Amino acid sequence: MKIAIVRERFEGENRVAATPETVGKLIALGASVAVEKGAGLGSRILDKDYSEAGASIAASADAALKGADVVLTVRRPSAASLAGVAKGALVIGALDPYGNDKDVAALAKAGVTAVSMEFMPRITRAQVMDILSSQANLAGYQGVVEAAAEFDRALPMMMTAAGTVRPAKAFVMGAGVAGLQAIATAKRLGAVVSATDVRPAAKEQVESLGGKFIAVEDEEFKQAETAGGYAKQMSAEYQAKQAELTASHIAKQDIVITTALIPGRPAPRLITKAMVESMAPGSVIVDLAAERGGNVELTVPGKVIEHNGVKIIGYTNVQGRIPTTASQLYARNLLAFLTTLIDAKEKKLAINWDDELVKATVLTRDGKVVHPTFAAPAPAAEAKPAAVAKPAPKAPAKSVEAKAAPAKTGAASKAAPARKPAAKKAEVPAMADAPKKAAPGVEQSIPAAAEAPAPAKRAATKKAAAVIDAAAAAAPAKKPAAAKPAASKPAAAKKPAATKKPAAPKGAK
Numbered sequence: 001m002k003i004a005i006v007r008e009r010f011e012g013e014n015r016v017a018a019t020p021e022t023v024g025k026l027i028a029l030g031a032s033v034a035v036e037k038g039a040g041l042g043s044r045i046l047d048k049d050y051s052e053a054g055a056s057i058a059a060s061a062d063a064a065l066k067g068a069d070v071v072l073t074v075r076r077p078s079a080a081s082l083a084g085v086a087k088g089a090l091v092i093g094a095l096d097p098y099g100n101d102k103d104v105a106a107l108a109k110a111g112v113t114a115v116s117m118e119f120m121p122r123i124t125r126a127q128v129m130d131i132l133s134s135q136a137n138l139a140g141y142q143g144v145v146e147a148a149a150e151f152d153r154a155l156p157m158m159m160t161a162a163g164t165v166r167p168a169k170a171f172v173m174g175a176g177v178a179g180l181q182a183i184a185t186a187k188r189l190g191a192v193v194s195a196t197d198v199r200p201a202a203k204e205q206v207e208s209l210g211g212k213f214i215a216v217e218d219e220e221f222k223q224a225e226t227a228g229g230y231a232k233q234m235s236a237e238y239q240a241k242q243a244e245l246t247a248s249h250i251a252k253q254d255i256v257i258t259t260a261l262i263p264g265r266p267a268p269r270l271i272t273k274a275m276v277e278s279m280a281p282g283s284v285i286v287d288l289a290a291e292r293g294g295n296v297e298l299t300v301p302g303k304v305i306e307h308n309g310v311k312i313i314g315y316t317n318v319q320g321r322i323p324t325t326a327s328q329l330y331a332r333n334l335l336a337f338l339t340t341l342i343d344a345k346e347k348k349l350a351i352n353w354d355d356e357l358v359k360a361t362v363l364t365r366d367g368k369v370v371h372p373t374f375a376a377p378a379p380a381a382e383a384k385p386a387a388v389a390k391p392a393p394k395a396p397a398k399s400v401e402a403k404a405a406p407a408k409t410g411a412a413s414k415a416a417p418a419r420k421p422a423a424k425k426a427e428v429p430a431m432a433d434a435p436k437k438a439a440p441g442v443e444q445s446i447p448a449a450a451e452a453p454a455p456a457k458r459a460a461t462k463k464a465a466a467v468i469d470a471a472a473a474a475a476p477a478k479k480p481a482a483a484k485p486a487a488s489k490p491a492a493a494k495k496p497a498a499t500k501k502p503a504a505p506k507g508a509k
């Protein structure tokens with residue numbers, strides 16, 4: 001059983017699908033692992049780290065892939081690049097199939113079994129495999145770090161001999177996995193934090209993290225959460241009331257982090273140009289929904305812009321800006337899933353095609369597209385809900401002075417695949433506004449936060465912590481790659497510049 005890991009070809013992508021830790025575990029399961037030379041460099045993993053873990057280092061992607069039974073990847077590889085893999089090889093990664101039907105069909109034609117990790121049901125057993133949560137958690141953290149870096153002032157209150165510095169005010173819009181981590185991070189940095197969400201369950205979670213909850217809590221709000229734990233599309237009236245409430249609040253904020261997403265739809269527009277103009281110069285907005293169209297009217301995906309002195313950060317692939325940690329968790333998610341597909345005694349793949357995790361995630365098999373969302377010929381509107389369309393790159397407003405994003409993510413502005421593809425949302429059948437086609441086995445896919453009735457305060461505290469720490473808790477860190485001594489790192493490269501990664505276009509070999 002040969003497992004291959006190749007260098008990511010997607011421009012600006014510094015993550016890698018396996019770490020020395022996971023490679024060691026895969027070898028213990030009876031696999032041989034081939035890693036393409038330089039595959040881990042963007043995440044500070046040297047070839048020698050992989051070889052010390054037992055992998056062989058292949059001189060090229062083709063050599064790594066030749067005869068592979070399993071290919072682990074971050075982004076969807078091109079079908080052409082997989083020409084040498086074994087018949088029926090598993091290709092496991094964040095394959096971002098929505099809107100990419102042709103590429104999915106090409107993978108089917110190539111004879112591989114493509115597995116889309118974004119479709120992993122959100123059930124307890126699969127939490128350790130939930131790439132959306134592990135990566136959103138990091139995006140929430142990194143979003144606050146980016147805001148702090150752009151902010152001209154200190155975040156915490158400081159009482160010094162020279163006088164008192166007031167704490168910064170941070171407002172988080174959308175309190176899902178990314179939002180809760182953003183709240184926790186902003187609190188740790190000493191900001192005064194408030195947050196909003198349309199799901200009533202979010203209120204206690206926000207408060208349990210020390211944030212103030214701001215929302216119009218009317219009857220519609222009380223019904224706003226689906227059985228799957230996701231947000232519903234709110235009525236125009238509710239949105240107007242919410243906008244009125246948040247408008248006055250935003251005007252007083254120093255930092256705003258937006259993370260709001262609605263299943264199967266473009267990101268809701270929460271911050272208008274007028275709201276941006278109401279903020280004091282020097283304020284910072286981070287739009288973590290930039291890849292799905294953005295929560296902020298002025299967001300330019302992949303860029304940091306400034307409007308009336310307010311900076312708006314529209315980076316895409318924010319988790320990819322901390323690639324070492326992102327790879328560490330992502331690789332564990334993949335390892336956890338792959339472990340369920342391997343018979344360690346026989347040292348070979350033993351896939352239970354009826355397993356709900358397999359059924360929910362397999363896109364192609366035996367030359368065909370088998371995922372129900374993509375396989376059946378259906379009217380375009382049904383197969384591809386509105387949100388699935390990638391947001392068109394937006395020109396900055398006239399008054400906005402666009403500034404190129406730092407080199408390491410500048411490339412991400414090229415309509416990167418959505419961090420949270422609509423596919424995930426389509427898996428929640430209970431949603432009133434969800435696309436009609438749900439993945440098999442998702443009926444049980446109830447997010448933990450929605451499983452229990454309104455919890456007591458202490459339970460909420462635990463739950464909020466559990467949501468933001470789910471990925472880490474599920475995969476205990478024994479030997480994280482990031483903990484390697486600095487001496488073992490390439491001396492000159494503290495942060496890999498974009499130049500470190502080849503600028504090959506998406507899908508290029």
Ligand code: NAD
Pocket residue numbers: 122123124127130133136173174175176177178179196197198199202228229230231234259260261262263268270420446447448449450467470
């Ligand atoms: P998401 O990425 O779909 O959306 C982010 C947040 O934006 C959500 O909290 C949503 O309610 C909010 N939002 C949408 N429209 C908004 C608006 N107009 N104004 C303000 N906020 C708005 O959410 P997610 O991070 O995937 O989490 C969704 C739910 O799933 C949460 O309850 C989370 O705790 C739960 N969850 C469960 C598991 C599990 O394995 N059981 C794993 C991860 C998340």
